[in-house]
Amino acid sequence: MRQILLFLSVIIVGIVFTARLFYLQIYNSKSNSIFDDNAIRKVYDYPKRGFVYDRNGTLLVANQPSYDVMVIPREVEALDTLEFCQLLKIDKARFISQFEKAKHYSWRIPSSFVSHLSKEDYAVLQEKMRKYKGFHIQKKSLRQYETTIGANVLGDIGEVNNRDIKNDPYYNLGDLIGKQGVEKSYEEILRGRKGIKFIQKDRFNRNIGLYNEGKNDTLPKQGKDIKITIDSDLQAYGEWLMQNKRGGIIAIEPATGEILAMIAAPTYNPNDLVGRKRSKNFNKLLRDTIAKPLFNRSLQGVYNPGSPFKLMNALVALQENVVSTNDRIVCQNGYKFGNRFMGCHCGGGSRDMVLGIQKSCNAYFANLYRKILDKNGNASNGINVWSNHVKSLGLGNYLNNDLVVGQKGRIPDRNYYKNAYPREFYSTYTLSNAIGQGEVATTPIQLANMTAAIANRGFYYTPHIIKSIEGEVLPENFTKPKYTTIDKKHFEPVVEGMYQVYKNGTASGLQIKDIEICGKTGTVENFAIIDSVRTQLTDHSIFVAFAPKDNPKIALAVFVENGYFGSRFAGRVASLMIEKYINKTISRKDLEEWLLTHSLENEYAKPQSGKPFKINREAEYQIIPLEENTMFPDKSNIKLLP
Known part of the structure; x- marks a missing residue:
């Protein structure tokens, strides 16, 4: 009798484990689980924000390229902090503060470390990024106001805060959001939709190609242009x-x-x-x-x-x-x-x-x-x-x-x-x-x-x-x-x-x-x-x-x-x-x-x-x-x- 019970116990445990593995690997292998997979790197592709025109078709707000240094804390290895700070034009205190902020946000998810590099700084830094494991450059777009008027009308965009992220899971740390004026009123229309690429990594944390042949990737959708009533x-x-x-x-x-x-x-x-x-x-x-x-x-x-x-x-x-x-x-x-x-x-x-x-x-x-x-x-x-x-x-x-x-x-x-x-x-x-x-x-x-x-x-x-x-x-x-x-x-x-x-x-x-x-x-x-x-x-x-x-x-x-x-x-x-x-x-x-x-x-x-x-x-x-x-x-x- 005891042998039968032991045999049944082994069978039941085996079934439970098999069912759990099936659930995790087959049934639950949907897009959300990709975000939790440490072996997959997520790279966002940010769309251009929609343009803003006045009632007569005059362009008021356009875009200009911007470059952010992103960090994934768990992937960071020992580095020459002094040299890195000089390249980023920040001091060591700022480096420590930003790194602690990134760790607090997430060890695994990339977040902004230094935002809005100039084209010149980006060109210099890009050549040396291979030396700084865990850091990479993310291209975004900043606003370019084609006018000096209407600040209270047009508003501005800035980095999201914790409340923004909590209220809308679309945003990640370092993303930009409308803060005032038209930029805030019509944020969801102007921002478009981010695209994303999933990169498979090997056990040495090296990129080895697109995950699932890119079938889970999405393309960015550009924000819509709007015309406002202002003359x-x-x-x-x-x-x-x-x-x-x-x-x-x-x-x-x-x-x-x-x-x-x-x-x-x-x-x-x-x-x-x-x-x-x-x-x-x-x-x-x-x-x-x-x-x-x-x-x-x-x-x-x-x-x-x-x-x-x-x-x-x-x-x-x-x-x-x-x-x-x-x-x-x-x-x-x-x-x-x-x-x-x-x-x-x-x-x-x-x-x-x-x-x-x-x-x-x-x-x-x-x-x-x-x-x-x-x-x-x-x-x-x-x-x-x-x-x-x-x-x-x-x-x-x-x-x-x-x-x-x-x-x-x-x-x-x-x-x-x-x-x-x-x-x-x-x-x-x-x-x-x-x-x-x-x-x-x-x-x-x-x-x-x-x-x-x-x-x-x-x-x-x-x-x-x-x-x-x-x-x-x-x-x-x-x-x-x-x-x-x-x-x-x-x-x-x-x-x-x-x-x-x-x-x-x-x-x-x-x-x-x-x-x-x-x-x-x-x-x-x-x-x-x-x-x-x-x-x-x-x-x-x-x-x-x-x-x-x-x-x-x-x-x-x-x-x-x-x-x-x-x-x-x-x-x-x-x-x-x-x-x-x-x-x-x-x-x-x-x-x-x-x-x-x-x-x-x-x-x-x-x-x-x-x-x-x-x-x-x-x-x-x-x-x-x-x-x-x-x-x-x-x-x-x-x-x-x-």
Whole structure:
């Protein structure tokens, strides 16, 4: 009996071993097991990234050859470290650091040791690589920017980090990936697909030929070319005008939502973030916490919108039927509410809607705002109605576009004010919202989109940066219109008011011959807490506009930090950008010369120290507390977002 059991045991063990060998060698001999085979060397063949063109077919981004020194730690043998470091132009500390990093990543899988060798360094090193076992040269391609503009639009590529590798197994250590801008937004389309060759090695670790006669090898697939919506001439012109200034510009084609220009100032040359100099230059840009050249103000800058927001309140008031275009309100150089007074610089007098927009009358819009909130005698419900209308024009939320960065901004509702006013709530508590101050906050792209919706008389297309992708159709999100909650008929008086801003109002000195421009100036008070003191700095300059009045071709928002009143800096930039895009030439050389000879660097260089509160008399508005130094009856329970 024991002999039988012993015999059966031997048979069973033999079957188990045979089954396991069959599973490993036959059933499981698929491509993934090749990657785990130490006797097979994996050599990646990197594709060329897709080219990037502007809307007119101008080449913006191409490729250039690059060479990386790769290492497989387990194959490295004793070497002359000093000589090798001299060839690579690194020191011994860097050698040790990179080798430890490679070992930590994998003993068996190749990873980047030194990236982006020049052609000259590659030529010298290639002849001597046979001396350095475990190291080999991998050819890749780097970006070559055919322009010096649009750094915030185009972005850059850099080496993947551990998070990138964890999120997408496609990448290996040393691979390149889009880090910012279009390069990041359309990484999967631009990168293509890596090819791979499997090389069989003998027991002495020597290459003996293709594994499986090359049947498992794959060819690289080149990345697709894309065309973006940017007009490179308009982009370059806007960046030129914004020299020595800080701010953002977004220009949109209202009929499509295509972004014509996306300018963040100050900017930098995209070629500075290419190759071995990328890390050094990136850190230099990152450490500039004053000018913040890596901060895309056109998408990420969150500011009070100022007087351009009055256009929103006019539309909501008409939609809620609390005012007609002919109703008149008398301005007595401001608006008195309770023990407070909102100053106004419109000159005073009787105002209807068109004149209210033309003169940017604070009293007129303070009345409108209160009428909206108090329509049914319940300001708590009224502010929610107001908030929903405003959000329908794309304010207060992400626009669901194809840009990699952005901010929501803020359009408050009753819930937002719950902590400040848990029980009673009155329209006067938030009157600053009437004129685009208070808790209202927007980004330049949101204001540009709002302006495009007004230009279209009630709808907009999601702003986007992609115009076409080789062999693909654009997502419906970019081609389907989004309709606002405001009826089309209510837009005409607002458009007429914006037209009168240029003809007879606050932008009358910025007219362009033969172009009917509709716009709105804005001056935004600028406060900061400096040395524990609430300090008023120079106002921000803001301007929104579209043109022509009928069948508009461009809508834009311009924001210039510390630029004084709206028509001074932002208004000039807006008029010139419109003329440049529509006429392709500039007739208002006076506006252009003024902008190029007036820098704001001295304004930015002022010492940021605490100083007493002081009203800027050039601002379009001011709120002067008659008794208290706060807009709120009781600020002890206020808990609002900054």
